[in-house]
Amino acid sequence: MxxxxxxxxxxxxxxxxxxxxxxxxxxxxxxxxxxxxxxxxxxxxxxxxxxxxxxxxxxxxxxxxxxxxxxxxxxxxxxxxxxxxxxxxxxxxxxxxxxxxxxxxxxxxxxxxxxxxxxxxxxxxxxxxxxxxxxxxxxxxxxxxxxxxxxxxxxxxxxxxxxxxxxxxxxxxxxxxxxxxxxxxxxxxxxxxxxxxxxxxxxxxxxxxxxxxxxxxxxEEVTPSPVLARIVQADVSQQSKWSADAYEQILHRYLSLTSQPSERVPDVVIWPESALPDLANNIFAGPDAARIAGSLRQGQTLLAGLSRAERQANGKVVYFNSLIELNSLGAGGMQIGQTYDKYRLVPFGEYLPLGDLMGQVGLRRIVQMPEDLSAGPVPQPMSLARLPRVQALICYEGLFPGFTDGTPQGRPQWIVNVSNDAWFGQTSGPVQHLNMASYRAIETGLPLARATPTGISAMIDPLGRIVDGSRIGHGQARAVDVFIPTPLAVTLFGRFGHLxxxxxxxxxxxxxxxxxxxxxxxxxx
Known part of the structure; x- marks a missing residue:
């Protein structure tokens, strides 16, 4: 034998x-x-x-x-x-x-x-x-x-x-x-x-x-903070963004969910990555800026995932995948605050490695945009006007440990992870993405708010658990109001990182x- x-x-x-x-x-x-x-x-x-x-x-x-x-x-x-x-x-x-x-x-x-x-x-x-x-x-x-x-x-x-x-x-x-x-x-x-x-x-x-x-x-006892967040998931499939009248329909969905009545006005509203199929430059320069401002209550902050363009000194236009702070001033007024530009880009999704060479052999078609996105600076917490300091992680960045400063000196109070998992439909991808992003909360002892256009969106507590009632599953169009949990003490990983x-x-x-x-x-x- x-x-x-x-x-x-x-x-x-x-x-x-x-x-x-x-x-x-x-x-x-x-x-x-x-x-x-x-x-x-x-x-x-x-x-x-x-x-x-x-x-x-x-x-x-x-x-x-x-x-x-x-x-x-x-x-x-x-x-x-x-x-x-x-x-x-x-x-x-x-x-x-x-x-x-x-x-x-x-x-x-x-x-x-x-x-x-x-x-x-x-x-x-x-x-x-x-x-x-x-x-x-x-x-x-x-x-x-x-x-x-x-x-x-x-x-x-x-x-x-x-x-x-x-x-x-x-x-x-x-x-x-x-x-x-x-x-x-x-x-x-x-x-x-x-x-x-x-x-x-x-x-x-x-x-x-x-x-x-x-x-x-x-x-470990996890308690809610006084800051109330509204996580918005409009159930916008990636395919629907390409139709001629898509923009108006998508904007209407986000505005309706943002302005829906509640017992207490949320302090912050979170829209996912690439929420609207247009550049922030065009949105803020047109009449839709007033419509967005009108959906907010006075004193509210909107953290919106949007793409934006920037003209450099040499005249070249570069594009960023960004999270933008918008503060309501009341009476339809709105002020643009901090902007976080995505630092870690997706190879073959947001940029093409060895782009000139691969473009010559026809691989530029793999990338969904005609131009590569540009990377922002190394992640740093955003100091918001009305909210606790937050570390933004856009989509792919939620996979990487160590992007959030966990030391007492530079520590934010929470993490926001906006993502566009609509690309991957109702597959195992968004489920695994949520699981891996939740590890950033465990590593740092910080709560994590996650917003996607089609699911899965949720509030994650500092122990990596989904807060009861905050999960928005695949294919659901909802807005959930949830108090952001208070952070735990600085973790050993937060202090020493990968040491x-x-x-x-x-x-x-x-x-x-x-x-x-x-x-x-x-x-x-």
């Missing part, structure tokens, strides 16, 4: 299918699926890599794992190409090219693990080091694509997610990988006591993470080096 099994594992196509299946299983851990046993895919990938006779086989295991992982995790990108029927033919190409490209990172991770070729029960340390390190690299190359990191496998707001307040989402992924990968040695040596001990240690680590999170959820994660990686590196040294010394003897 063992000969048959070993012979089967020697066949490359069998290992490829297993690696692909493992990637799909790992993707099923993330919302909206939540199949936690899929975490066993990581020790399975470790074993598959070890069984590869050559380095290219080790790379192939990681690449096929990554292809399956991102194929299921990012299939929603196809939806964006159906907005314009002329681009629909590119949908299957994009769905395959994206995981094929991102899979290179997991491929390099397993290649490094195969290159190190560790042995013994502590080899899971090297696997965790390589995989977590390449995940961090994935989040930074070409502005980064930190979609579905291992840490966000846990539902934001759950007990397991709370460790992100200490080590961030990358550190949470590192600990998760340590815990589940420790089961790898016992999978190949059931009766070996050292392997059993390591597996028990991994389970103890996971249990400790849960215990910390449960204690934090039970001990705990870096120290963890350093300790792992030392551990791997020591095990390698002991193996070399033993071999020489």
């Amino acid at each position: 063992s000969r048959i099994t070993n012979g089967l594992w020697d066949r490359g196509w069998v290992r490829i299918l297993c690696a692909l299946a493992a990637g799909l299983a790992a993707a099923l851990v993330h919302p909206p699926f939540g199949i936690i046993p899929g975490l066993l895919a990581y020790p399975a990938l470790m074993i598959l890599t070890e069984r590869s006779a050559r380095l290219r086989g080790g790379f192939a295991m990681g690449w096929w794992f990554g292809f399956g992982y991102f194929l299921l995790g990012c299939w929603w990108v196809a939806e964006a190409f159906f907005v314009n029927p002329a681009q629909a033919w590119m949908a299957p190409i994009a769905v395959c090219l994206l995981p094929a490209g991102i899979g290179l990172f997991t491929g390099v991770a397993t290649l490094l693990y195969r290159l190190i070729k560790p042995s013994g029960v502590w080899r899971f340390l090297a696997f965790t080091l390589a995989f977590s390190g390449l995940e961090w690299v994935r989040g930074h190359v070409l502005t980064g694509f930190p979609w579905n990191p291992v840490g966000s496998s846990w539902l934001a707001g759950s007990a397991m997610s709370q460790m992100a307040s200490v080590v961030g989402v990358y550190g949470l992924g590192l600990l998760t990988l340590l815990g589940v990968s420790a089961l790898g040695p016992v999978m190949t040596a059931w009766s070996q006591r050292r392997a059993q001990g390591v597996a028990l240690g991994g389970l103890a680590l996971l249990a400790g993470m849960w215990g910390f999170g449960a204690a934090r959820l039970s001990s 705990p994660y870096a120290l963890g990686m350093l300790l792992l590196g030392v551990g791997v080096a020591l095990t390698a040294y002991r193996r070399i010394v033993s071999y020489r003897r």
Whole structure:
């Protein structure tokens, strides 16, 4: 029987299918699926890599794992190409090219693990080091694509997610990988006591993470602040923006929801990213500025996600994706306040990497605008005229840990995340986007208000949980009034950022080096 099994594992196509299946299983851990046993895919990938006779086989295991992982995790990108029927033919190409490209990172991770070729029960340390390190690299190359990191496998707001307040989402992924990968040695040596001990240690680590999170959820008291926010979701699909009379209909929806009566007048109204299909320059210069001002009550502030243009000194016009503060002066008057310009742009969505070269080969059509958007300055909190300081994160920026200053000196009181998830319809994309953005609240101990045109919009408390009654689901046109929760004390991640994660990686590196040294010394003897 063992000969048959070993012979089967020697066949490359069998290992490829297993690696692909493992990637799909790992993707099923993330919302909206939540199949936690899929975490066993990581020790399975470790074993598959070890069984590869050559380095290219080790790379192939990681690449096929990554292809399956991102194929299921990012299939929603196809939806964006159906907005314009002329681009629909590119949908299957994009769905395959994206995981094929991102899979290179997991491929390099397993290649490094195969290159190190560790042995013994502590080899899971090297696997965790390589995989977590390449995940961090994935989040930074070409502005980064930190979609579905291992840490966000846990539902934001759950007990397991709370460790992100200490080590961030990358550190949470590192600990998760340590815990589940420790089961790898016992999978190949059931009766070996050292392997059993390591597996028990991994389970103890996971249990400790849960215990910390449960204690934090039970001990931290979240209370509402006196600031009342109105989150507006007008249910505007991306396709509907292209019709001739779309602008008037969309503006009417937002104005109606903004001005709907309530027992108490909200202090701030939040419109999502790209709320109106026109430049802010045109809107504010025309009669619609008075209509927007008329929908606000005196003393109210509107935070509106709008695109804007700016003419530079050399005469060139550049475009920004912005969040603009508009303060009501009463009697139809309105004052433009602070403007936040999006800093981290979406590759192939808001700008084209190597734009001149790719434009020459016809890839400019991938980008929805004829011109690249320009990036704003490094994110800084907005000092609003009538509201607590807020950190704006526009769409894609909500994926990145560390953009919000969590130190006592520069800390805002809340985060606002406006997004245009209408591009992705009722797919898993908006659900996962909400989950990952909610980790910014856990990491910083700050509440997060999220507004999208079609869902999912919500108020997130500082522990990453959706405030009761604030969730606006897919396809709903609603405005919810919710008091912004008060922030918690500064978290360890807020104080030290990625330093705990870096120290963890350093300790792992030392551990791997020591095990390698002991193996070399033993071999020489």
